[in-house]
Amino acid sequence: MGNWAFVSDFDGTISKKDFYWLVIETYFPEGQELYKKWKAGEYQDIDFLQKVFKSIDQNEDQIIKDIRSLPIDEHVPSFIKTVQQSGGDFYILSAGTDYYIEHILLHYGIDNVPVFSNKGYYENQNVHLSIDENHKHYSRRYGIDKSKVIEEMKEKYDFVYFAGDSEPDSHPAKVADLTFAKDALQDILKENGVPFIGVNSFKEIEKIFRNKGILS
Structure with missing residues (x-):
C-alpha cells in the first residue's frame, strides 16, 4: 500500500457535536442569532467562531470540564490505534481550534496524532484564537485552508484518506485521494x-478498510 495517512475533521466528524454549539447552548444564547447571520453569509467562519469562543466567561478548569463532556464517536480511539498499527499516520484537520482538540486527545489517551488547526489559548475567562x-x-474565511494541508500531505504520502461532515470539508475533499463523508457533506x-x-461512523470506515485489506 505504500505510506498512507488518514486525515479527519474534528467537529461533527470525530465529535458528535460542534464545540461552538456546546458553548452557545451552555453560555451564549445570543449565539443562536449570530449563527443565523453567519449562515446567511454576514460573517466569515473564523469571525463567527472567535465571537462565540470569547463569550464563555468561565475559569479554565470549567472550560476543560466542558470540553471533556463533548460526545465523540466512541470508536475513534480504537480506530486511530488500528490505523497506526497498520502503518498509517493519523491526523486531525480542523477549522476550529487545537485548544479543545488537544484536551480531548489527552482525555482519551490518544497519542501521536498531529493537529492542524487554528491556534487557540485560554486567557481572561475565554478561549482566544x-x-x-x-x-x-492561512485562509481569510476559515483561518486555516484545509485543502492546502491535504495538498502538502499528498507530496509526502502515496495515499491520503479524508473524513469530514460539513461545508469547510468540501474543499479538502476535492484534493484527497478518497473522502468519507458524513451528514451535510454528502449532499455538498x-x-x-x-x-x-x-x-455515519468510524465503525463503518473501519469495516470498509478491513474489506479492502488496508488494516492489519
Whole structure:
C-alpha cells in the first residue's frame, strides 16, 4: 500500500457535536442569532467562531470540564490505534481550534496524532484564537485552508484518506485521494460531482478498510 495517512475533521466528524454549539447552548444564547447571520453569509467562519469562543466567561478548569463532556464517536480511539498499527499516520484537520482538540486527545489517551488547526489559548475567562495571516495554510474565511494541508500531505504520502461532515470539508475533499463523508457533506459533494463514500461512523470506515485489506 505504500505510506498512507488518514486525515479527519474534528467537529461533527470525530465529535458528535460542534464545540461552538456546546458553548452557545451552555453560555451564549445570543449565539443562536449570530449563527443565523453567519449562515446567511454576514460573517466569515473564523469571525463567527472567535465571537462565540470569547463569550464563555468561565475559569479554565470549567472550560476543560466542558470540553471533556463533548460526545465523540466512541470508536475513534480504537480506530486511530488500528490505523497506526497498520502503518498509517493519523491526523486531525480542523477549522476550529487545537485548544479543545488537544484536551480531548489527552482525555482519551490518544497519542501521536498531529493537529492542524487554528491556534487557540485560554486567557481572561475565554478561549482566544491566534491567527497568523502569514502562515502558509492561512485562509481569510476559515483561518486555516484545509485543502492546502491535504495538498502538502499528498507530496509526502502515496495515499491520503479524508473524513469530514460539513461545508469547510468540501474543499479538502476535492484534493484527497478518497473522502468519507458524513451528514451535510454528502449532499455538498454530490452537487459538486466530487466522489466520496457516505458513512455515519468510524465503525463503518473501519469495516470498509478491513474489506479492502488496508488494516492489519
